[in-house]
Amino acid sequence: MEIGDNRLHDIQEMLLQWYLENQRDLPWRRHSNAYYTLVSEIMLQQTKVATVIPYFERFIKRFPTVYDLADASDDDVVKLWEGLGYYSRARNLHAAIKEVVATYDGVIPNEKEKISKLKGIGPYTTGAVLSIAYKQKVPAVDGNVMRVFSRLFDMEDDIAKPATRKKMEAIAEQIIPDRSPGDFNQALMELGATVCTPKSPECLFCPIRNFCKGYQAGREHILPIKTKAKAPKKASVIMFGVKWNNKLLVQKRPSSGLLANMWALPTENRMEEMPYISQIEEYCEMNQYSAKISEDVYRFEHIFSHRHWKIILISMELSENPVYLPKRSIWVDEQSVLEFAFPKVYQKALEQLGYRN
Ligand code: SF4
CATH class of the missing domain: 3.90.79.10 (Nucleoside Triphosphate Pyrophosphohydrolase)
Incomplete structure (x- = not known):
């Protein structure tokens, strides 16, 4: 997908400015700390922000550093996760942090090859930690970002397919600015979570409305295309x-x-x-x-x-x-x-x- 330089620059600037003025005050955003970013991003997978906030606060209070978490028993970690669901996330996070302590002197690695090898850390979490905590220009494409891209570029690709995620990551690579890549990734996610929402996007309040092909074509309500998951x-x-x-x-x-x-x-x-x-x-x-x-x-x-x-x-x-x-x-x-x-x-x-x- 080719995006003109001027258009690209305007999208970047408008999103960054909008994020600066509109971002929600969330506990993991108050500190620049790779450990907090990692914990919050793992908790946020398939879970709403409002649900995660009290869990995150309790977790960080109990395990304020990677050393506290690495020393904890498996049962203690899972107990704090109780009710949040998808418990393998808690076990994987625990295993990843133990490895950080054992292999990387307690510092979450800032290299893609290393961090992505930690247990349970996929491309999205790798991108989120590297861009938000280490200010690197790495995409972090979650469901919110895929929805925004589908509408912004009027794409009909099925977002349930792994190939579409790869395509979206390639687009994100093109549009992340050198300046504030972490804020830019968060701006895209925040836009998807608060304005470009699944059922009723509030296009009139959207900072990139003038660039949005889906909105201009009146297709914001039918995008993104997503094949239904099988019933349980x-x-x-x-x-x-x-x-x-x-x-x-x-x-x-x-x-x-x-x-x-x-x-x-x-x-x-x-x-x-x-x-x-x-x-x-x-x-x-x-x-x-x-x-x-x-x-x-x-x-x-x-x-x-x-x-x-x-x-x-x-x-x-x-x-x-x-x-x-x-x-x-x-x-x-x-x-x-x-x-x-x-x-x-x-x-x-x-x-x-x-x-x-
Ligand atoms: S204009 Fe509407 S559809 Fe397009 S990105 Fe903004 S909120 Fe989403």
């Missing part, structure tokens, strides 16, 4: 709230797959064709439990990004401590249950069982 796959599961002697059985999820390594209640895939009561009997038999099964059966649903769980939750009280516990399980005193980091779906289950903050 449905699965039926059965969860067990197993109690004995004022303790609750909690189990770590397997180390790979959905909610890897997170604390959970024992959970089995449910065969729809088999009555759930037979499945409870089978579960008790498998674990050699002799249990009093509560009359209470809770049914609820939870939608992850790619899965849709239909859940039956059964509460049961064991009459004695079983000889064997299911793999990766421990008994937890009932009053300490909520000190563990549970993902949202299990928080919902615990709430049904009466465990509330």
